[in-house]
Amino acid sequence: MGFPEVKFRVVENRKCPHFNYGDTFCVTGIAIAMKSDEDNSYITTSVVHTPYERKSCKILNADLTRLIIQYERGDKIPVCMINCSGCTGSIRLEHNKDDLFSLEDNDAILSDELASMMNLLSGFAFFKSIDQNNLDKVMQYFRMKTFKSGDIIIRKGEVGGNFFIIASGSVSVLNEGGIAISTLSKGDVFGEMSLICNERVSATIQVKEPASILYIDRDNFTKIIDRYPTVQLYFSRIMANRLNKSNTIRAADLSSGMIGNLSDIPAEALFQTLNMNCKTGILTINELSKGTARFSFRQGSLIKAKYAELSGESAFYEILKEYGGRFRFTPGIPPEEFETPEIGYFMKLLMEGMRRLDEVKPRPTN
Template sequence: MATFSFFRNIDQGSFTKVIKFFKIKHPKKNEIILRKGDPGGNFYIVLSGRVDILNDAGIPISQLKSGDVFGEMSLICEENIGATVQAGSDCRLLYTDQKHFKTILQNFPGLHTYFTRLLARRLTDSNKIRSDDYASGMIGKLEEIPPEALFQTLNANQKTGILTISHLSKGTARCSFRQGALIKASYAGGKGEAAFYEILREKQGRFKFTPGLPPEDFDIPEIGYFMRLLMEGLQRIDERTAPKGH
């Protein structure tokens, strides 16, 4: 287990302590492990067997094997489950709950990079499956990948181009990226940081990323250090949604 990609981000001296946060589950073939739309619950690592990710028609669109992980996005983004996960064979899974998962993330910062890269790869794979014109950019729905995860993907992959998000509560948003840096943002009459923070609050919409920028945009300074912007935006959301008196 220590050789699994997830545990390679945890130093050898801490491995024994971290593994105590996990339990083992033995789903049978065709058993539903996670169901789309349900609240997020556990983070899973496949020990043995095969796990299938299903589309809305119940057809497997990708498979996970020993060492692969799932369930992390609903815990990181505090969203409902984004896709149904089914045991493709009898299998063994390691799992831990949200509380212990967040404790592990806090203690091992290297896992943030691990999950960002994992998300970027999955978004790319998902778009290849869904879109025949993938070469023109990435397309998708915020219901499948929330804004903060989408922005992290573009940043981590050092993308250059324009992200357009339509069907939002206040119209259409546009963001420009240069090698992963956010250089423009406009939404609901606002621009820059203010627009970026408003976009982060959205839960539904359709996005398309178009590679390339007009020449005049290559010299525009970035709005700010990306991770600072993201953390500030998420903190503002938490403050707005926190119960009064807390």
């Protein structure tokens, strides 16, 4: 139609019968008022591309068309979040200006080796988190490298530069003494935490059996994270699973209330666990450098944040700088907070906070 498409992604699903979290809709169109002495007409055209293998929804199409009419052109729609009008359920969608641009790159070409492995790779958990329409685009940014037994892929303490997926073979995760503490095999991933949290590599990875490893550099990894909410959800689940395995915080403790110290549990881990366990309650943190902080959660979403003179996102980012203080989580929130809108999509807040933290203050080492 001559105008760029804009994208809306589902960031919240309230029992919608048609769509899932992370589904993407492409919208384009124009609206023109035709006025003259004899006529006063309004012409509008809009095209809404529904995600692959999803049924078209007239209610949602009407909601998106109203945006075309309001802003006259699809590509003039500003950054926003909207709620569909709803039927038996509803969804919330987000539009970001970055979505005007494609992830495609003329220099990114899917190698013959990767093309021949498409069926295998598409079954991996990471690639399952990506919409089928975008799978080829994302795979273009990966490269393949083979390793022999005994090769070191990354070392503890190095600056993280790549995200890795094991296509075949296996690797060992080594502790500081060089002892294997776990094994990763086909479909498993590593290296993501150093990129997401801007930390140095936390463990050495050594090839156990000859392996073929997919990898992607930091810049392209960040592009994928920013533009595909379902990938963010995939990594948030990994982070939550690792927290659960380490028994840092038990979900049972959260249901009845919890107290502890930030010196034992980093703020980002505490917030992440409350989010992934969909907890509702108030987190109070005392004995901080700037006084007391208070955060409210509803079903895992952060809806209120206050620390010293800061509130909202600013308070959340500031608390991540704290490595001391005592916290208490109390289940339940006041009735007047039941409808309070969330501050922002949690994984985006967390990733942005960790990036800012790395720029401002070195993280303490054990």
